[in-house]
Amino acid sequence: MFGLNKIIPVEPNINFLGLRKKFLIFSIVAIIISICLLTVKGLNLGIDFKGGTLIEVSTKNTSIGELRDMLSENFNDVSLQEFGSKDKILIRLQNKSNQESIETVNEVKNLIQDKVLEFRRSEFVGPTISSELLLRGFQAVSFALIAILIYIWLRFEWQFGFGAVVALTHDVLFTLGLLSVFNVEFSLATIAAILTIAGYSINDTVVIFDRVRENLRKYKKMELVEIFNLSVNNTLSRTVMTSLTTLLALFSLFIFGGEVIRPFALTMIIGVVIGTYSSVFIAVPTLLIFKFRPQDEND
Amino acid sequence: MQKYPLWKSFTVILLVLLGVIFSIPSIIYNDDSDNWFLKNKINLGLDLQGGSYLLLEVQLDTLYAEELENLSESIRLLARENKVKIINVKYNINDVTITFENNIKIKDIKNSFFQMYRGVSIQENENRIIVKLDEAYKKTIQDSAIKQSLEIVRKRIDESGTKEPLIQRSGKKRILLQLPGIKDPERIKELLGKTAKLTFHLVDDDNTAALKSNIEPFGKIIVSDIYDENIKYLIDKRSLVGGENLVDAKGSFDQTEGHAVSFRFDTEGAQKFGRITSNNVGKRLAVLLDGVVITAPRINSAITGGSGIITGNFDAQGASDLAVLLRAGALPAPLEIVEERSVGAGLGADSIAAGKIASFIGMLLVCIFMVLIYGTFGALANISLIANIFIIISLLGTIGATLTLPGIAGIVLTIGMAVDANVLIFERIKEERLKNRNVYQIVKNGFDRAMSTILDANITTLIAAVLLFAFGSGPIRGFSITLSLGVIASMFTALMLTNFLVYFYLSISSKKELNL
Numbered sequence: 001m002f003g004l005n006k007i008i009p010v011e012p013n014i015n016f017l018g019l020r021k022k023f024l025i026f027s028i029v030a031i032i033i034s035i036c037l038l039t040v041k042g043l044n045l046g047i048d049f050k051g052g053t054l055i056e057v058s059t060k061n062t063s064i065g066e067l068r069d070m071l072s073e074n075f076n077d078v079s080l081q082e083f084g085s086k087d088k089i090l091i092r093l094q095n096k097s098n099q100e101s102i103e104t105v106n107e108v109k110n111l112i113q114d115k116v117l118e119f120r121r122s123e124f125v126g127p128t129i130s131s132e133l134l135l136r137g138f139q140a141v142s143f144a145l146i147a148i149l150i151y152i153w154l155r156f157e158w159q160f161g162f163g164a165v166v167a168l169t170h171d172v173l174f175t176l177g178l179l180s181v182f183n184v185e186f187s188l189a190t191i192a193a194i195l196t197i198a199g200y201s202i203n204d205t206v207v208i209f210d211r212v213r214e215n216l217r218k219y220k221k222m223e224l225v226e227i228f229n230l231s232v233n234n235t236l237s238r239t240v241m242t243s244l245t246t247l248l249a250l251f252s253l254f255i256f257g258g259e260v261i262r263p264f265a266l267t268m269i270i271g272v273v274i275g276t277y278s279s280v281f282i283a284v285p286t287l288l289i290f291k292f293r294p295q296d297e298n299d
Numbered sequence: 300m301q302k303y304p305l306w307k308s309f310t311v312i313l314l315v316l317l318g319v320i321f322s323i324p325s326i327i328y329n330d331d332s333d334n335w336f337l338k339n340k341i342n343l344g345l346d347l348q349g350g351s352y353l354l355l356e357v358q359l360d361t362l363y364a365e366e367l368e369n370l371s372e373s374i375r376l377l378a379r380e381n382k383v384k385i386i387n388v389k390y391n392i393n394d395v396t397i398t399f400e401n402n403i404k405i406k407d408i409k410n411s412f413f414q415m416y417r418g419v420s421i422q423e424n425e426n427r428i429i430v431k432l433d434e435a436y437k438k439t440i441q442d443s444a445i446k447q448s449l450e451i452v453r454k455r456i457d458e459s460g461t462k463e464p465l466i467q468r469s470g471k472k473r474i475l476l477q478l479p480g481i482k483d484p485e486r487i488k489e490l491l492g493k494t495a496k497l498t499f500h501l502v503d504d505d506n507t508a509a510l511k512s513n514i515e516p517f518g519k520i521i522v523s524d525i526y527d528e529n530i531k532y533l534i535d536k537r538s539l540v541g542g543e544n545l546v547d548a549k550g551s552f553d554q555t556e557g558h559a560v561s562f563r564f565d566t567e568g569a570q571k572f573g574r575i576t577s578n579n580v581g582k583r584l585a586v587l588l589d590g591v592v593i594t595a596p597r598i599n600s601a602i603t604g605g606s607g608i609i610t611g612n613f614d615a616q617g618a619s620d621l622a623v624l625l626r627a628g629a630l631p632a633p634l635e636i637v638e639e640r641s642v643g644a645g646l647g648a649d650s651i652a653a654g655k656i657a658s659f660i661g662m663l664l665v666c667i668f669m670v671l672i673y674g675t676f677g678a679l680a681n682i683s684l685i686a687n688i689f690i691i692i693s694l695l696g697t698i699g700a701t702l703t704l705p706g707i708a709g710i711v712l713t714i715g716m717a718v719d720a721n722v723l724i725f726e727r728i729k730e731e732r733l734k735n736r737n738v739y740q741i742v743k744n745g746f747d748r749a750m751s752t753i754l755d756a757n758i759t760t761l762i763a764a765v766l767l768f769a770f771g772s773g774p775i776r777g778f779s780i781t782l783s784l785g786v787i788a789s790m791f792t793a794l795m796l797t798n799f800l801v802y803f804y805l806s807i808s809s810k811k812e813l814n815l
Contacts (some may be wrong), residue, residue, distance in 0.1 A: 056646065102492070104635050108484055120646040122484070126637035129354065133772075135644035140770035147762045154754055189705055192767055193773050194783065196712065199763030203716075203756040209721065210752045238726045241672065242719040245665045249715030253708055258653030260646075261708050268712065 034177020151255030321693035344703035497542030544568025569605025619756030705776030713785025720793030
């Protein structure tokens with residue numbers, strides 16, 4: 001109608017599988033760098049997982065420096081940061097015992113009361129809770145990967161499940177690596193984002209796998225590489241379209257959704273891009289190592 | 300309309316209409332309406348409406364220590380009855396070892412003790428008795444402590460005037476509190492931070508030597524003053540009467556003493572109190588709250604009416620808070636705040652506003668994009684998308700789910716992902732167009748072929764969302780709820796509503812070619 005649907009050719013014929021070695025090397029390097037970053041630099045853990053105290057205030061005509069001077073006189077482990085705009089300030093305090101932390105919040109609040117328009121939020125996570133939250137987050141991600149593997153295994157052949165999980169692990173590690181590079185805060189919401197990325201990426205992969213399975217049945221004589229290429233091309237416009245609409249919504253969330261949700265939106269944006277990439281360049285080529293034609297064997 | 304069953308059209312239209320109608324309560328959002336229909340509105344999470352979330356942990360170790368002390372006290376009494384001297388008592392975390400001067404009566408003591416406490420494990424070893432709290436016994440202590448703590452927390456919160464609090468047990472030894480719309484979480488934390496164990500003890504003013512050398516004689520303890528730690532009192536270890544005998548307490552004002560808390564004992568407490576005060580005229584009576592002295596007035600005359608006042612350096616709030624604590628009763632063990640998340644109303648309102656803008660703009664962008672790419676079919680998908688949003692809102696409202704900030708993110712994400720099913724269908728239709736001529740056949744094949752892909756793709760997303768619900772807490776659960784509802788609604792709108800709309804469009808436009 002508007003001619004824009006011609007951006008993506010109706011029957012694209014791009015040799016994706018021919019590029020697989022280059023992208024495989026790229027991904028392996030990226031994953032190695034990610035793992036190094038995660039072990040050396042680590043993630044910017046938020047208070048959900050590190051424990052500690054966080055207070056967000058909006059100030060009346062007080063600069064962040066002024067507040068910092070007031071607080072650092074009394075607390076030696078306090079850090080301040082502007083949050084979205086000049087008058088919104090985030091105050092973080094290191095973890096102490098539960099009782100002390102609660103008292104510290106009171107002291108901080110009393111100390112800066114006059115300079116503050118509103119205490120927008122205060123959060124405190126004790127050491128036992130933060131380690132529990134980390135454990136549960138880790139469990140959620142692992143169980144999700146296992147459950148997805150089982151589902152794919154039931155619906156497809158196990159080789160597809162393997163390919164899907166390789167792609168998913170790739171997505172999770174790569175995303176975490178980029179979070180470390182950009183120093184994005186890692187919180188409960190990030191875990192949610194990562195699980196959603198897993199769901200999204202697998203969604204993409206499943207659509208392509210579905211087509212691979214269909215084409216395996218349809219073209220019994222065709223080379224595997226060709227079948228995979230054909231399947232990726234068949235589903236290409238859908239892959240691109242869905243990524244674009246999802247990214248449009250996520251950018252809207254990133255720009256307009258407010259400061260609190262921004263790390264979540266950023267993580268999702270990174271993950272959607274990686275997930276889309278991995279479905280085409282990691283999940284499908286992984287199937288090649290099996291040299292299989294499951295339907296032929298069964299017939 | 301040809302080739303489209305009437306019952307199906309009817310069902311689709313009805314479901315979408317229901318979605319729109321039941322979104323109304325959430326869109327109007329009338330706070331206090333009692334109307335059955337308007338009550339079906341979305342609950343806002345604490346992060347959106349403002350409020351406090353607190354997670355409290357019952358300090359069971361204190362309780363076990365106390366229990367061990369009680370048990371060793373019983374053995375001490377038994378030893379006295381049997382005229383055996385105890386030479387040493389040693390406490391550990393889970394047990395207490397009592398050493399006697401000889402082992403002549405040790406079997407008798409053990410047996411009598413066993414008669415009294417069947418659940419406690421007791422062992423003898425030469426002239427020692429070891430009393431141990433085993434897991435089962437600890438569990439009974441734990442359960443009753445949590446139950447009692449829950450009740451007292453509930454009373455304290457109710458007395459503080461918080462509206463619609465949610466108070467529930469969480470795990471083995473924790474209590475979860477959600478206090479919507481609360482302005483001053485510090486005061487609540489203070490109310491919960493005290494065990495509020497009120498006890499009355501006689502003060503020993505004669506033995507000044509013990510106080511000076513800081514050595515506690517048998518049966519006495521040294522405690523400090525609440526306002527000045529340097530002021531010490533030597534008091535009887537045994538409490539004469541305690542907070543459990545109180546029937547009422549309230550903040551009052553005394554002309555000479557200022558703000559005070561007046562209290563009244565029940566019959567038993569009144570009798571005890573009367574007896575103590577009449578036997579000990581001239582001595583001082585210390586009033587202790589959680590082991591520190593609030594006040595220690597001299598007993599001028601017997602108090603037999605069963606009521607009195609506690610004075611101290613109270614202000615009005617302090618006196619009324621203490622009264623609240625005394626009325627609610629003492630906690631069996633101290634509560635420690637292990638997690639707190641408080642959001643002010645300002646931030647909540649900002650988050651809602653930002654969420655609305657992000658949803659609206661996200662929706663607009665996706666809709667424009669769909670029309671640019673798919674033309675008329677894109678417009679049809681957009682109608683489905685809008686219906687999808689209505690259905691999510693109406694479901695959230697009718698099942699009484701809680702909308703959180705991550706929940707809003709889930710809706711925005713759904714907007715982006717919901718068109719996926721439509722895209723899958725349209726792309727299939729495009730492919731089918733190359734093989735077929737009849738538009739109805741093309742459309743039918745497109746939908747049929749896309750169906751299994753749509754199911755597979757969405758079920759994997761649902762798996763992730765369900766696990767998120769199982770392992771997530773609070774706000775994150777809100778995200779998994781909106782995401783799951785969004786995924787389910789998008790399957791329905793794509794497979795049913797878009798399907799209906801496409802057939803409807805084809806029948807009225809009577810086109811022989813598909814513009815896609």
